[in-house]
Amino acid sequence: xxxxxxxxxxxxxxxxxxxxxxxxxxxxxxxxxxxxxxxxxxxxxxxxxxxxxxxxxxxxxxxxxxxxxxxxxxxxxxxxxxxxxxxxxxxxxxxxxxxxxxxxxxxxxxxxxx
Amino acid sequence: xxxxxxxxxxxxxxxxxxxxxxxxxxxxxxxxxxxxxxxxxxxxxxxxxxxxxxxxxxxxxxxxxxxxxxxxxxxxxxxxxxxxxxxxxxxxxxxxxxxxxxxxxxxxxxxxxxx
Numbered sequence: 001x002x003x004x005x006x007x008x009x010x011x012x013x014x015x016x017x018x019x020x021x022x023x024x025x026x027x028x029x030x031x032x033x034x035x036x037x038x039x040x041x042x043x044x045x046x047x048x049x050x051x052x053x054x055x056x057x058x059x060x061x062x063x064x065x066x067x068x069x070x071x072x073x074x075x076x077x078x079x080x081x082x083x084x085x086x087x088x089x090x091x092x093x094x095x096x097x098x099x100x101x102x103x104x105x106x107x108x109x110x111x112x113x114x
Numbered sequence: 115x116x117x118x119x120x121x122x123x124x125x126x127x128x129x130x131x132x133x134x135x136x137x138x139x140x141x142x143x144x145x146x147x148x149x150x151x152x153x154x155x156x157x158x159x160x161x162x163x164x165x166x167x168x169x170x171x172x173x174x175x176x177x178x179x180x181x182x183x184x185x186x187x188x189x190x191x192x193x194x195x196x197x198x199x200x201x202x203x204x205x206x207x208x209x210x211x212x213x214x215x216x217x218x219x220x221x222x223x224x225x226x227x228x229x
Contacts, residue, residue, distance in 0.1 A: 042219025
């Protein structure tokens with residue numbers, strides 16, 4: 001299994017540009033999430049999904065859209081990038097919501113918005 | 115809202131010695147889980163140890179153990195026999211017991227191991 005994969009690893013955007021961060025998992029996990037990590041801070045939840053076709057907002061959802069058309073994929077869209085969205089983005093997945101259901105994290109995408 | 119606080123931005127320890135990282139949290143829930151994650155320079159988030167709030171026994175994973183004080187809302191991580199490979203950012207995290215997997219993270223503690 002490849003686990004949780006994210007593409008790209010690095011990206012530089014200009015203010016106002018749009019892009020999609022890709023996330024895929026091959027573990028048949030129902031739960032998937034997007035977090036952002038800013039310097040000096042822990043990860044903060046952007047959006048999450050409890051299954052295909054079901055998404056919900058996390059702590060910092062503004063400026064981001066998500067969709068979940070398949071179990072495997074959970075892309076994160078920035079419609080009009082802003083410098084405040086410069087961050088490292090992590091995707092995570094887990095099989096369920098029990099105590100033993102560990103969240104597996106992808107390697108992260110470092111995004112810079114100029 | 116639940117919050118997680120790590121009051122030690124940086125810690126250092128001599129190789130082979132023991133270090134304790136602190137974490138406090140605030141919640142009104144009785145059913146929740148607590149975690150410690152390790153983030154080495156590779157940025158990969160690695161689960162170190164987890165604790166269910168309903169369990170009184172402190173969790174242990176090899177050289178890693180926790181001191182879970184539920185009444186005080188404290189959850190510290192003890193690393194015994196520190197190794198160079200333990201150098202990393204360590205994040206304490208909270209998750210509500212019911213509902214979807216939504217982690218709330220502390221700000222992190224950077225741990226340096228001195229040879």
